[in-house]
Amino acid sequence: MEGPARGRRRRVIALRAVLPCLALIAFAGSSAEAQTLTPDLFRPQRDGFLTAQNSPLRKIGDKSDPTADPTDPANDPKLRDKDVAPPAPSRIGQIPTYGLPAANGAAGSGFDSLNRTRKKPKFYPGQAKPKPPPGPGTPALSTPAAPLVSIGRERLAVPPSETANKLPIPPAMAGTVVGQPPRKRLLIDNDPFGAVGDYVGGFLVKSAVELSGGYDTNPARLPEPHGSPFYVVAPEFLAVSDWERHAVVADLRGSFTGYGNQMPQIVDGAVSPAPTDVDRPNFIGHVDGRLDVSHDLRLTAQTRLLVTTDNPGSPNIQAGLARYPIYTTLGGTFGFDQNFNRLEIAAGGTVDRTAYQQSKLTDGAFFSNDDRDFNQYGGIGRVSYDLLPGVKPFGEIEGDTRVHDLQFDRSGFQRDSNGGYAKAGTSFEFSRLLTGEISIGYAARNYIDPRLERLQGLLTSASLIWNATPLTTARFFSDTQIAETTLPLTSGVLVHTYTFEVDHDFRRWLTGIGRFTFGTLDYQGNVRRDKTYSLEGDLIYKMTRNLWLKGTLRRDILDSNVPLSSSASTVVMLGVRLQN
Numbered sequence: 321m322e323g324p325a326r327g328r329r330r331r332v333i334a335l336r337a338v339l340p341c342l343a344l345i346a347f348a349g350s351s352a353e354a355q356t357l358t359p360d361l362f363r364p365q366r367d368g369f370l371t372a373q374n375s376p377l378r379k380i381g382d383k384s385d386p387t388a389d390p391t392d393p394a395n396d397p398k399l400r401d402k403d404v405a406p407p408a409p410s411r412i413g414q415i416p417t418y419g420l421p422a423a424n425g426a427a428g429s430g431f432d433s434l435n436r437t438r439k440k441p442k443f444y445p446g447q448a449k450p451k452p453p454p455g456p457g458t459p460a461l462s463t464p465a466a467p468l469v470s471i472g473r474e475r476l477a478v479p480p481s482e483t484a485n486k487l488p489i490p491p492a493m494a495g496t497v498v499g500q501p502p503r504k505r506l507l508i509d510n511d512p513f514g515a516v517g518d519y520v521g522g523f524l525v526k527s528a529v530e531l532s533g534g535y536d537t538n539p540a541r542l543p544e545p546h547g548s549p550f551y552v553v554a555p556e557f558l559a560v561s562d563w564e565r566h567a568v569v570a571d572l573r574g575s576f577t578g579y580g581n582q583m584p585q586i587v588d589g590a591v592s593p594a595p596t597d598v599d600r601p602n603f604i605g606h607v608d609g610r611l612d613v614s615h616d617l618r619l620t621a622q623t624r625l626l627v628t629t630d631n632p633g634s635p636n637i638q639a640g641l642a643r644y645p646i647y648t649t650l651g652g653t654f655g656f657d658q659n660f661n662r663l664e665i666a667a668g669g670t671v672d673r674t675a676y677q678q679s680k681l682t683d684g685a686f687f688s689n690d691d692r693d694f695n696q697y698g699g700i701g702r703v704s705y706d707l708l709p710g711v712k713p714f715g716e717i718e719g720d721t722r723v724h725d726l727q728f729d730r731s732g733f734q735r736d737s738n739g740g741y742a743k744a745g746t747s748f749e750f751s752r753l754l755t756g757e758i759s760i761g762y763a764a765r766n767y768i769d770p771r772l773e774r775l776q777g778l779l780t781s782a783s784l785i786w787n788a789t790p791l792t793t794a795r796f797f798s799d800t801q802i803a804e805t806t807l808p809l810t811s812g813v814l815v816h817t818y819t820f821e822v823d824h825d826f827r828r829w830l831t832g833i834g835r836f837t838f839g840t841l842d843y844q845g846n847v848r849r850d851k852t853y854s855l856e857g858d859l860i861y862k863m864t865r866n867l868w869l870k871g872t873l874r875r876d877i878l879d880s881n882v883p884l885s886s887s888a889s890t891v892v893m894l895g896v897r898l899q900n
Contacts, residue, residue, distance in 0.1 A: 532895025
């Protein structure tokens with residue numbers, strides 16, 4: 321019983337082992353019958369099976385194949401090793417790459433892998449939108465029409481020795497590195513013909529000089545015009561610190577105007593009110609400093625210098641002068657600036673010194689001007705509040721004391737005084753179209769001499785810039801000053817000046833400027849009232865960043881209620897500006 325049972329068990333095990341093999345052979349035969357073969361590579365099948373001659377494993381162009389077609393290019397031994405592409409490399413063990421960049425952090429707009437909306441980049445007006453950077457796996461760009469050179473099993477667009485010569489700039493700068501983020505765009509140069517300047521240590525330094533020449537029909541502003549040619553030399557210097565903390569700014573500007581003709585000593589049978597030599601220097605400069613003690617506390621300081629003469633046509637000019645006496649005003653301000661969130665408080669002390677040279681007369685004698693020399697001490701405070709973005713109202717108050725070197729002046733009056741002003745206004749910025757500051761207030765000055773009445777009046781101050789169009793800019797300036805005088809029984813001069821200016825760029829290199837100035841001079845305690853008008857037109861041709869040509873035509877008018885004090889003048893000037 322055990323013998324027949326054991327035999328049947330062995331036959332069953334053998335049958336189970338043979339069945340998979342038979343099924344595999346049957347599946348291979350049916351697949352071979354159903355497969356469509358390429359006639360260029362395989363020969364006719366025999367009984368549904370591939371022979372050694374038509375097998376795809378056979379080497380192409382093998383001469384041992386008796387059925388090979390000698391006219392087939394694939395069987396040409398001269399071409400098979402040169403033009404036939406090598407087999408594709410295996411993907412086993414290789415990391416797959418894709419043509420699309422990764423979602424997270426791949427772009428600055430759209431959505432990332434966490435479905436977060438990214439902020440779209442902003443571009444400047446007229447700026448072309450950059451193309452999206454190539455993502456990881458994107459093949460590097462090759463030079464068009466470059467020959468393919470085989471090195472082993474790899475192919476390069478150009479030989480390795482010539483790769484560096486084909487690229488004009490490094491790939492990192494060209495933006496061709498795979499996965500490199502887009503480079504940050506630089507700001508557009510608003511003034512393509514402006515001075516570039518040089519860096520000296522931590523300062524950006526810009527300098528310029530203007531050389532001009534022309535003709536003035538009445539340089540001394542006499543009632544009877546007497547013209548003269550003239551020249552002007554006007555240097556400029558600007559230095560601005562480039563520090564993370566603290567700041568220093570130096571702005572120095574000067575000029576010298578020389579005339580070719582001398583003015584007459586006698587006008588209408590009387591001694592001329594103007595000197596024979598009307599050459600005039602002028603310099604104005606200031607150096608500002610800021611020390612950042614903390615985020616909200618800053619110490620500020622300023623030193624200033626003014627060198628000039630009395631204006632032609634002024635009643636303060638002595639008769640019989642050989643030239644204008646030069647006076648100098650040197651001063652400084654020292655204070656602090658403190659922020660309390662939106663509230664800002666600034667305060668400081670001021671000190672100024674004004675000194676005149678001696679007057680040289682036409683007969684060679686000298687006349688002292690010590691009675692016009694004085695010191696001024698004062699203080700100033702300002703409170704402002706950041707009410708809205710771009711709107712910052714403020715209030716300002718100032719007080720000072722003037723002490724003259726001599727107690728009595730040339731007319732026997734005591735000129736020492738106390739005065740000041742108070743004003744309120746706001747600074748604003750509306751979409752960069754209208755920016756500036758405007759204020760209104762009241763100014764007054766009391767003199768020690770009871771014969772001199774109180775000097776007082778409305779104070780107006782403004783500095784507005786309106787960018788009407790990208791090519792046109794309008795500006796408005798207003799200022800009020802209290803000036804000293806030597807006229808008897810006259811307290812001082814309340815001077816209001818209003819200037820309106822329009823700049824228009826016909827081309828980037830051609831700019832036209834129109835300017836109108838109106839001023840009033842109120843000699844309080846005196847019947848004299850003067851009005852000044854000035855209409856000017858400039859045309860600037862910007863050849864390069866370092867060379868400009870400038871032409872000027874100006875008409876000046878002084879209208880006074882005092883006889884023989886009015887004057888008019890026309891100025892024509894052509895010059896060149898050299899800057900760096």
